Amino acid sequence: MKKAEATRLTILEKAFELIYVKGYQTTSIDDIIATTRVTKGAFYYHFKNKDEMGLAIINELLKPTLVGSFIGPLQSAADPSTAIYELMHNLLMENEFLKVEYGCPAANLTHEMTSWNADFNQALNELTGQWTESMTQLIERGKLNGTIRKDVNARQVVMFVMAGYWGIRNFGKLERNKEAYLPYLEELKNYLETLR
Amino acid sequence: MKKAEATRLTILEKAFELIYVKGYQTTSIDDIIATTRVTKGAFYYHFKNKDEMGLAIINELLKPTLVGSFIGPLQSAADPSTAIYELMHNLLMENEFLKVEYGCPAANLTHEMTSWNADFNQALNELTGQWTESMTQLIERGKLNGTIRKDVNARQVVMFVMAGYWGIRNFGKLERNKEAYLPYLEELKNYLETLR
């Protein structure tokens, strides 16, 4: 049972790439089997239907990536202002997996799927919930170790910062150029400094 | 040539509602003619194809709304911190046209259309460009009248604020509840106060 797992993974990875670029609805099963060179029989052997594959992409590809790239860098950090800025800088400017013209995969799926597919909504909510959680804990730690003011409301800050991240991805899509990220990052730095 | 214009406008308005709720790609021409009770012949008399209709929605419906609801409140304002907060509060909490579960129409279209349709991209870019412009001017005025610090970078602030607005709409979609907006708005207020 090794080759079969590889086939399944190929489908998930290639389908994810297509969906990241084209969107979920406009990526057809025929698109997926054409680029994976896996037949329709194989596809439907591994997935009951398209939505089950979509959920598998979120749970099996996006979640681990989220933990690695979005949450990991926050867990060991002691200085929240610096850690959050550097995380955002890395995600926006350096991460070679996330392309400016295609935005943030989780945000794309949220925009497209939410409000008509409850399962996707829940899976995506868990995704952002984990990120929120880890960033909130970081700020609370900062309040304890003196790097963040005691009167700062962690939940507010996290919502504010995460909203900014998702929104600036939208600008990147529009302008198709990472330059759009720079003024945002500069002001994010200014804002984060006010929390000290 | 009065009735014909009414037909055209009906198509645009009903199509916009459908697209706002369901998305552009998943709103079919057949959906549109069914809800408008306009026949396909009439539809294609008024619009060369679906994309031409989509662009007409942006240019003839979204742009005027943008000027009225997003730009108007900024033009007469003297105190940028207050004006921007109140604009956002109004857009998020009070505007009865924008529904929390469906997000921001312009952001939705940006997410969906950009990166595969250059015409939509340009139209949407113009839309956000106008908003950016008016908010930048407001901040510059604030720097002159003493309500904003001289060392504030207007462009940075505008990108930061607008990114936040678009991003928090995403949270609203996920949680389907305006409560998600409240911590964001509180922190926005805090942030805007630091610009004084």
Added chain:
DNA sequence: CCAAAAACATACTAGTTAGTATGTTTTTGG
């Protein structure tokens, strides 16, 4: 090694899509 299960392959279907061809009705200007 060999049967049974797992994994994959091919050909199809029924429904939906944007768009067109070809009409008929309604409006308008002289």
Added chain:
DNA sequence: CCAAAAACATACTAACTAGTATGTTTTTGG
């Protein structure tokens, strides 16, 4: 009032969609 243009109506098409029916091949455990 009446022809011509504008506005609309109906019936169709070709391409695409997710999904299925029915196979064949490959792998695996005893």
